[in-house]
Amino acid sequence: MDDKTQQLLNKGEILPLMEEFYTIQGEGYHTGTAAYFIRVGGCDVGCHWCDVKESWNADLHPATMTNLIVQNAKKYSDTIVVTGGEPLMYNMDYLTEHLQSEGLKTHIETSGAYNLTGKWDWICLSPKKNKLPLQEVYDNANELKVIIYNKNDFQFAEEQAKQVGSDCVLFLQPEWSNQEKMTPMIVDYVMNNPKWKISLQTHKYLNIP
Ligand SMILES: C[S@@+](CC[C@H](N)C(=O)[O-])C[C@H]1O[C@@H](n2cnc3c(N)ncnc32)[C@H](O)[C@@H]1O
Ligand SMILES: Nc1nc2[nH]cc(C(=O)O)c2c(=O)[nH]1
Ligand code: SF4
């Protein structure tokens, strides 16, 4: 990458764009709400069950002018979900300032493992054991969405819940490949521990992106 490109990337004026699509938010607090998704490439967190491993290598995704991403997004929806990959590997200030100045709501899906940049109307924090969130992301999370792959993850979820603010909405979401096994356990867990809610990947049941 040349110096000029690197500088634009550092300022968030370009971003490696994997895909963008208009769909229904399938997960968490805003489930059921129409939203435009911007998926940024690049992630080094390495979740073995990640459902978008194609996103991990940023070099495979074209550096795209952030202004163009914003001008396109505003044609589709008032609500923009920025996801990845791990969007906080990049400076999100430029993208979110321009989305908000167009009157759009900015939502993020993040592992919280990198500095919190950007101005967000909603932060969904999905913490990962192999690269824990930074304190500033815990402090600003609007929802905590812990993925349940096995029984040990309930303990991890409780530890993570201690780190977020008292208004943060708490979700347990079954890992997709293991959901037949874990969903009944999550149902029982939520009935016994009603501070938690269950989140399903409803877009996968609906066969939409
Ligand atoms: C693909 S990640 C991208 C954003 C960010 N890297 C993160 O992990 O939050 C988007 C959401 O999908 C969740 N997710 C990824 N793979 C999953 C799977 N196999 N089953 C359930 N949820 C999954 C993540 O935990 C996260 O909440
Ligand atoms: N419909 C839909 N909802 C989602 N919520 C979070 C997603 C993500 O991959 O970040 C996602 C996704 O990929 N599709
Ligand atoms: S942090 Fe997110 S994108 Fe990265 S590997 Fe884990 S689930 Fe996938």
Ligand SMILES: [Mg+2]
């Ligand atoms: Mg997804």
